[in-house]
Amino acid sequence: METTQNSAADLSRLIRPRSIALVGASDREGSIGERTLTNLVTHSSFDGEVYLVNPSKSEIRGQRCWPSVASLPATPDVAVVAVPASGVLTVIEECAARGVAFAVILSSGFGEAGAEGEREQQRMKEIAERGGLRLYGPNCPGLTNVNGRLGLTFSPSFPHDLTPGPIGLATQGGGLGRNVMQAMERGIGIGLWASTGNEVDLQVADFIHYMAEAPDIKVIVTLLEGIKDGPKFVAAVQRAAANGKPVIGLKVGKSEYGRRAAQSHTASLTGSAEVNSAVFRQFGVIEVDDIDELVDTAWLFARAMPGAQDALGIYCSSGGTAALTADAVGSAGLTLAAFTPETTEVLRAKLPAYAAIGNPVDTTAMVLSDKTVVETTLGCVANDPNLALTIVPIALDYGETTTRLADNIINAQKGCAAPIVPIWMSDRLGEGYQKLVAAGFAPPHSVGKAISAIGRWVEYGRWQRANTGAEPRVLPPLAAPLGDGATRSLSEAQAKARLREAGIALLPHGLARSAEEARALADGMGYPVVAKIASEQIVHKSDIGGVQVGLQDGAQVEAAWREIMASVLKHQPGATIDGLLIEKMAPRGGVELMIGVTRDPVFGHVMTFGLGGIYVEIFRDVTRRLLPIGARDAAAMVREMRSFALLDGARGRPKADVAAVEALLVRVSDFVARHADRLEEMDLNPVWVGAAGEGAMPLDAVIVERTGTPA
Numbered sequence: 001m002e003t004t005q006n007s008a009a010d011l012s013r014l015i016r017p018r019s020i021a022l023v024g025a026s027d028r029e030g031s032i033g034e035r036t037l038t039n040l041v042t043h044s045s046f047d048g049e050v051y052l053v054n055p056s057k058s059e060i061r062g063q064r065c066w067p068s069v070a071s072l073p074a075t076p077d078v079a080v081v082a083v084p085a086s087g088v089l090t091v092i093e094e095c096a097a098r099g100v101a102f103a104v105i106l107s108s109g110f111g112e113a114g115a116e117g118e119r120e121q122q123r124m125k126e127i128a129e130r131g132g133l134r135l136y137g138p139n140c141p142g143l144t145n146v147n148g149r150l151g152l153t154f155s156p157s158f159p160h161d162l163t164p165g166p167i168g169l170a171t172q173g174g175g176l177g178r179n180v181m182q183a184m185e186r187g188i189g190i191g192l193w194a195s196t197g198n199e200v201d202l203q204v205a206d207f208i209h210y211m212a213e214a215p216d217i218k219v220i221v222t223l224l225e226g227i228k229d230g231p232k233f234v235a236a237v238q239r240a241a242a243n244g245k246p247v248i249g250l251k252v253g254k255s256e257y258g259r260r261a262a263q264s265h266t267a268s269l270t271g272s273a274e275v276n277s278a279v280f281r282q283f284g285v286i287e288v289d290d291i292d293e294l295v296d297t298a299w300l301f302a303r304a305m306p307g308a309q310d311a312l313g314i315y316c317s318s319g320g321t322a323a324l325t326a327d328a329v330g331s332a333g334l335t336l337a338a339f340t341p342e343t344t345e346v347l348r349a350k351l352p353a354y355a356a357i358g359n360p361v362d363t364t365a366m367v368l369s370d371k372t373v374v375e376t377t378l379g380c381v382a383n384d385p386n387l388a389l390t391i392v393p394i395a396l397d398y399g400e401t402t403t404r405l406a407d408n409i410i411n412a413q414k415g416c417a418a419p420i421v422p423i424w425m426s427d428r429l430g431e432g433y434q435k436l437v438a439a440g441f442a443p444p445h446s447v448g449k450a451i452s453a454i455g456r457w458v459e460y461g462r463w464q465r466a467n468t469g470a471e472p473r474v475l476p477p478l479a480a481p482l483g484d485g486a487t488r489s490l491s492e493a494q495a496k497a498r499l500r501e502a503g504i505a506l507l508p509h510g511l512a513r514s515a516e517e518a519r520a521l522a523d524g525m526g527y528p529v530v531a532k533i534a535s536e537q538i539v540h541k542s543d544i545g546g547v548q549v550g551l552q553d554g555a556q557v558e559a560a561w562r563e564i565m566a567s568v569l570k571h572q573p574g575a576t577i578d579g580l581l582i583e584k585m586a587p588r589g590g591v592e593l594m595i596g597v598t599r600d601p602v603f604g605h606v607m608t609f610g611l612g613g614i615y616v617e618i619f620r621d622v623t624r625r626l627l628p629i630g631a632r633d634a635a636a637m638v639r640e641m642r643s644f645a646l647l648d649g650a651r652g653r654p655k656a657d658v659a660a661v662e663a664l665l666v667r668v669s670d671f672v673a674r675h676a677d678r679l680e681e682m683d684l685n686p687v688w689v690g691a692a693g694e695g696a697m698p699l700d701a702v703i704v705e706r707t708g709t710p711a
Helices: 032-043 085-098 115-131 175-186 206-215 228-243 256-266 273-282 289-303 321-329 341-350 374-382 400-414 431-438 447-467 494-500 516-524 554-571 615-619 632-642 658-674
Strands: 017-022 051-053 064-066 079-081 102-105 133-134 140-145 148-152 167-171 190-195 219-224 247-251 285-287 312-316 389-394 419-423 485-490 507-513 530-532 545-553 581-585 589-601 604-611 622-626 679-689 697-698 704-708
Touching: 017 032, 032 051, 032 148, 032 632, 064 167, 064 589, 079 085, 079 419, 085 102, 085 115, 115 133, 133 516, 133 530, 133 615, 140 285, 140 400, 167 175, 175 190, 175 289, 190 206, 190 622, 206 228, 219 289, 228 247, 247 273, 247 289, 247 494, 247 615, 256 632, 273 604, 273 622, 312 321, 312 374, 321 389, 321 447, 341 374, 374 389, 374 400, 389 447, 400 419, 419 431, 419 447, 494 507, 494 530, 494 581, 494 704, 516 530, 516 581, 530 554, 545 554, 554 581, 604 615, 604 632, 622 632, 632 658, 658 679, 658 697
Parallel strands: 017 051, 017 079, 051 064, 079 102, 102 133, 167 190, 167 219, 219 247, 247 285, 312 389, 389 419
Antiparallel strands: 140 148, 140 190, 485 704, 507 581, 530 545, 530 581, 589 604, 589 679, 604 622, 679 697, 679 704
């Protein structure tokens, strides 16, 4: 899982600085400079040196002010910049000249504000790079190190969101980030929040990488509007996975509306939603769809990491609630465990004969009359070795009874390694709820939300186990495309020549430049054959009558030449025709698949694999991977198809040559790697795969490549 490239910056002096300069410090109530000063001096516990910079003040709150960064008596580790946009570049020049390590730029009015702001932002970056200054922001709410109780931020919420904890949060936007911060009210704290704004330099990926190594961070949460450097992001999440730290990600900009909003907000690339999701799955990022799901999932991981077991237990005192929860477990594709005989014996002895002692457990209303029921049975269930975790749905706040249940949950968890997950379903947040929060249980508020989080938890455990011992992945740097963006499509004959050179198996074929030559080629390879128009300008050959299949003899081949040429002349008279590609037909039977490759602007080349022919457009049963891939990825891609059963001998069909398909995927990946600077798209559709031992080969091939020389 490790990568040696795209190394992130050492952020230790930014996260835990020894000295800080606040440029734009102010005593004007409500101003950015005043709020930042208050958070830094009043609400933080910072024992280093704080320098105030304001050319119009000699002192603020009894502390000396300096007129500029250049005039400071010592060089600070961090400069927090809280001046109007018009003055930021001057401050950055002074910081770079002085040797300041980091500048946190709170000011807005740059890349998010239009073309002129973007030019100013670029100048800022150039100044900083010349002086070795690392930039955080601009257009950001600052940096909050809760575990170190340090707020480099103007937010008035800083003093209210100071519950330390094992979760690290990296976002681009401030509002959603603060929303997640305030989920501290659920009982688990966030140790570090980085909100990177326009990311002129430091990116979310840099902070994921830092958190992957930080000893006080156990779980990493990220909210992304765009990813500027795909390989750096992948390197960061690989580092987190290698260190056993899950990354929970929420990516906005999946719809056209969302993409527009994200771009106007951060001026970031948003990338393709399908590609982003594929990269997340490939590298173990747990993707969620909204803030509630993000919080429930992250808080569950902060409580416990998944182990070897997958199966769940349900413990409840309401039959209807137990059934509702069991339905949700089943609908999510999760499994209820079978209790050990020892657990069943305890439940039989402690619960009435009419209680449900299977899974789910329904204690019935006996909990109202016998206060010891939960105390003597919940711990037994939660400790059953067949369970990954125990779900305790609480349908209502029943006063003292529910408070006692909360106490029993807390006590049972103390003697149990697997997590107990209480679900607080009532809008009445009484004493029982408050006790669970104080004990760090972070109860989800509905069965659906809880099961969604548990499903992500279980799925990540499976991903971890499947990737244990995986060979280190070293991703190549993003290949710079050739030229000015102009492209050309190779003819099928040219594309197949490239594939043959790469060692990819193909059916016998040849390019004919006359009807007679077409017949001779067909006679030589044996019938039946396929005839296809050969032209760089014609990609969708079937649409214009450019393909005929099942030709059984020489006369049919010559007739096909005449008919295809006439049809192409009618539909696309300006096309340059190379001739006809004559190809041996694939054996009868087999399954049609497809392999596609596209260049994503953020991550680079991405492979798409799935059912081929017309079915790819109808069923869209595809899987994706960021290239390059190896044998493990290829095997996973094939088996992730919903229709994998078609290859695996469903309903008496012969098993397909899956090994040949996997080998072909790897060969295509290798081919793309060798031509990464030039290759723009590739479409192998259909790819024929026969029964075991018969192989897999592309029947059609489209390659689009960049023209020109390197820019």
